[in-house]
Amino acid sequence: MTQLTPEQKRELICQALQARQKAVAPYSNFLVGAALLAKNGTVYTGCNIENAAFSPTNCAERTALFKAVSEGVTEFTDIAVVGSRRGEINELVSAPCGVCRQALFEFCGPELNVIMAKTADDYIEMSLGELLPLGFGPRNVL
């Protein structure tokens, strides 16, 4: 369960919306931004980065996660995600894809609060455990 106030959630969503502006998505024209809040209070943002060969494309959530982990930060409480076609506000919230759920599960486990937003004031929240039930993680292997 997240400890964030509604105003803090709004702020995290705004950071995801800002990160979305950096999306490199000439092929899908679907722009995604993410803002990942670390336990130490630092926010790592990310956008989707597409590639002409398609499969090297990186999702916004993993861009944010890898930025954090590459700086030695591995504990997180919340992530805000916003995605929509260029120039549009989505009718659907954009939930993390299966690969991103798995990547987040590695570091966050089921407790991570996932804020999936259309706008700063219109969002739903679910835990990563709800989005990825029985997630396969380090505890299964180590």
Ligand code: THU
């Ligand atoms: N995308 C994300 O950035 N995050 C997701 O969780 C779903 C998909 C991106 C990948 C691709 O650049 C575009 O959205 C369309 O799939």
